[in-house]
Amino acid sequence: MRLDKYLKVSRLIKRRTMAKEVADQGRVQVNGQKAKAGTDVKIGDELDVMFGQKHIKLQIDRIEEKAKKEDAATFYTILKEERVNND
Secondary structure, eight states: OOOHHHHHHTTSSSSSHHHHHHHHHTTTETTTTOOTTOBOOOTTOOOEEEEEEEEEEEEEEESSOOOOOGGGGGGEEEEEEEOOOOO
C-alpha cells in the first residue's frame, strides 16, 4: 500500500493530500530511509513521522484498504513517542 494512503487509513494523518505533503517534505522515514508518498509499505515496516513538535516511531501491524475510526489504532504499534523542542 502507498505510504500516503496508509497514513490516512490508519488515521495518523486526517487527509491523504496532507499525508502526501508530509511525506514529500521528507518528514517520514520507512525503515530508516526517507520516503516519498508513493513508497510501498508492508506489515512489519517501521515508520518515523515528524509532526511539528512531535516525533513518533511506530511499527505497521495491519494493512487494509478501509477502516472504521475505532479500528484505526489497531493498524500500528507505537514504539517511541517524544516531543522535540525547536529552540
